[in-house]
Amino acid sequence: MPKVIVVGGGYAGLAAATALAEAGxxxxxxxxxxxxxxxxxxxxxxxxxxxxxxxxPHLFMGCYAETLRxxxxxxxxxxxxxxxxxxxxxxxxxxxxxxxxxxxxxxxxHLAWGLLFSNAFPWGEKISLxxxxxxxxxxxxxxxxxxxxVAQYLEATAQGPKVRERFWGPLCNAVMNVxxxxxxxxGLGEVLRRVFFGSRRDSALGVARLPLSEVVSTQAKKxxxxxxxxxxxxxxxxxxxxxxxxxxxxxxxxxxxxxDALVLAVPPSSLSALWPVGTWxxxxxxxxxxxxxxxxxxxILAKPVLEGHLVGLSGAKFExxxxxxxxxxxxMDGQYLSFTASAADDLARLxxxxxxxxxLKELSDRCPTARGVRVLHSKxxxxxxxxxVWSRETDKLRPPCETPCPNVFxxxxxxxxxxxxxxxxxxxxxxxxxxxxxxxxxxxxxPSGG
Numbered sequence: 001m002p003k004v005i006v007v008g009g010g011y012a013g014l015a016a017a018t019a020l021a022e023a024g025x026x027x028x029x030x031x032x033x034x035x036x037x038x039x040x041x042x043x044x045x046x047x048x049x050x051x052x053x054x055x056x057p058h059l060f061m062g063c064y065a066e067t068l069r070x071x072x073x074x075x076x077x078x079x080x081x082x083x084x085x086x087x088x089x090x091x092x093x094x095x096x097x098x099x100x101x102x103x104x105x106x107x108x109x110h111l112a113w114g115l116l117f118s119n120a121f122p123w124g125e126k127i128s129l130x131x132x133x134x135x136x137x138x139x140x141x142x143x144x145x146x147x148x149x150v151a152q153y154l155e156a157t158a159q160g161p162k163v164r165e166r167f168w169g170p171l172c173n174a175v176m177n178v179x180x181x182x183x184x185x186x187g188l189g190e191v192l193r194r195v196f197f198g199s200r201r202d203s204a205l206g207v208a209r210l211p212l213s214e215v216v217s218t219q220a221k222k223x224x225x226x227x228x229x230x231x232x233x234x235x236x237x238x239x240x241x242x243x244x245x246x247x248x249x250x251x252x253x254x255x256x257x258x259x260d261a262l263v264l265a266v267p268p269s270s271l272s273a274l275w276p277v278g279t280w281x282x283x284x285x286x287x288x289x290x291x292x293x294x295x296x297x298x299x300i301l302a303k304p305v306l307e308g309h310l311v312g313l314s315g316a317k318f319e320x321x322x323x324x325x326x327x328x329x330x331x332m333d334g335q336y337l338s339f340t341a342s343a344a345d346d347l348a349r350l351x352x353x354x355x356x357x358x359x360l361k362e363l364s365d366r367c368p369t370a371r372g373v374r375v376l377h378s379k380x381x382x383x384x385x386x387x388x389v390w391s392r393e394t395d396k397l398r399p400p401c402e403t404p405c406p407n408v409f410x411x412x413x414x415x416x417x418x419x420x421x422x423x424x425x426x427x428x429x430x431x432x433x434x435x436x437x438x439x440x441x442x443x444x445x446x447p448s449g450g
Contacts, residue, residue: 001025004437005249005257007237008265010038011423012411014220015070015430016263021227022073023438028257029229030249032236035213036220039383040423042211049298049379051330052211056294056383057322057340058423059174059310060206063194066427071216074223079215083309084204085110090120090166090312091366098166098314102203108137110200121167125160129167132157136192143185148392150180150188170312170319173342176420177292177387184392187420207309207327237266237274242405263433265411268388280404285397289414290389295344296381297359302374304335305367316362317341334376339363342386352380387421388414401432409433 001024006017009031017029035041043053060067060080071077085102092098102114111133115126132153135142144156150172154164169180175191176183195203208215221231236252240262247262264271268286275283297318309326312319324336339359341347347355356378364371388394398416401409411429419425 002260002437003028003258004261004263005030005247005259006263006265007249008038008411009033009036009231010265010412011040011067011070011216011426012413012430012433013038013263013265014216015066015427016265016411016434017229017430018070018073018220018223019431019434020437021224021229023434024227025437026259027224027227027229028259029224029231030235030237030251030257031231031233032252034233036217036231037213037215038426039386040212040215042213043381049300049377051298051300051324051336051377052213053298053379053381054212054296054338055381056296056342056386057320057338058208058212060208060423061195061202062204062206063198063202064206064422064424064427066431067424069431070427074216074219076216076219079209080206081209081309082204082206085200086114086203086205088120088312089308090314092314093365095366095368097311100167102200105200107198107200107202108196110203111196121162122160125163128158128160129163132159133192133196136189137197139193141186141189141193143189147185150176150183150185153185154180166312166314173319175422176390177294177342178389178391179343182389182391184390184395187390187395187418190418191420205309207322210328239274239276240264240408241276242408245407247405247407261407261409261437263409263411263430263437265430265433267385267412268414271410271412282397282399286399289394289397291385292343292387292389293345293348294383294386295341295347295355297339297355298377298379298381299337299339299356299359299375300332300377301335301337301370302376303333305363305370305373306335306337313339313362313366316366317344317347318359318362321363337363348382348384352378355380390420401429401436409436 003026004020006013006029017027021027085104087101089099098120100118100120102110147153147156172180172183238250238252240249247259249257268289272283272286306323310322318339318341320340322338400416411433413421413426415429417425417428
């Protein structure tokens with residue numbers, strides 16, 4: 001079997017490496033850091049904060065066919081717990097809770113009946129929301145002429161203030177990690193099609209039972225080594241060279257690795273720096289894809305104030321709050337809450353005390369039981385380059401899996417997957433790269449993976 005080098009141990013690299021190892025290929029996975037999972041990682045407990053902290057809380061969805069394919073392959077499906085049918089709740093200023101709860105009926109009736117009985121939106125806004133969503137029930141999407149961004153689509157379809165505040169805005173920020181005025185409507189539309197117009201299970205929310213670093217890292221390494229693959233940590237790549245049908249990779253450690261094929265599952269700027277100058281004009285433009293941040297605040301409170309796995313804060317900068325006691329089954333006297341803000345470049349510039357104060361105020365304004373509760377521990381985290389900035393301009397820069405070198409392939413959530421920079425997009429890209437190497441006898445992606 002041919003030998004393959006995979007550079008990068010994020011979800012894209014893991015999808016490619018595990019698929020290739022499963023097929024019997026000899027695989028070397030080179031990772032510059034000391035753990036797998038890429039940007040979906042957690043920070044270990046410390047003296048200042050005595051519990052793990054995800055760098056940005058992640059949700060999984062039932063329509064994540066490629067992510068679940070990876071999870072099944074390495075045997076970690078049990079690390080997710082599902083909210084099925086989909087149920088979302090928001091706390092409004094003053095302390096009222098509103099919700100959208102889908103029914104156990106087939107899609108899209110599960111959503112239609114959920115909207116009908118939801119108290120989160122006025123009646124007229126429910127109708128306009130349903131009509132706007134129906135445009136994405138099948139391809140080609142029914143988008144008004146001249147509409148390019150999510151914000152333009154909301155104007156064109158007369159979306160009201162409550163559905164913007166509680167549905168469109170938080171969804172666009174969380175999924176696309178860019179705000180509605182920037183996000184391409186086709187990108188969000190593809191997500192909506194997969195979530196609401198496949199099966200009811202596609203819209204289910206998956207919550208990790210463990211901190212992110214524990215979800216796949218240990219078992220992925222064990223799986224690959226069980227298949228004869230090597231996982232090499234702290235082995236960043238300095239350069240590569242293609243000589244005929246052989247690819248050579250030089251690591252920063254000085255080690256040199258050779259193989260028959262290479263998968264580069266690295267961020268845009270890293271790939272641009274790694275690619276030999278003058279051999280591919282497109283590579284020079286990859287840094288122009290930009291960076292968009294995710295900011296989180298982690299609080300351990302003296303007593304519980306919230307129930308359930310997560311809740312939205314209507315109209316807040318920190319749009320979602322995760323209850324780590326419920327998520328991870330933590331046994332403690334108080335409550336551990338993680339607040340998250342996506343597309344949060346403005347918040348990323350604030351100091352930690354300012355972020356903590358903001359999260360507390362936004363929670364207290366919407367949750368009366370949180371007012372005056374003592375904070376035992378607090379910490380803010382920032383993932384400054386959580387995703388690329390998907391806009392109409394950068395969409396043209398997203399490269400395909402193939403490169404000018406016939407035995408070098410790309411993987412990453414920023415490549416041309418047709419999806420936002422999510423874990424699903426990453427896994428889709430990794431499986432596509434593996435499929436190119438494995439050949440036509442093995443599908444690049446699962447039947448529902450796009």
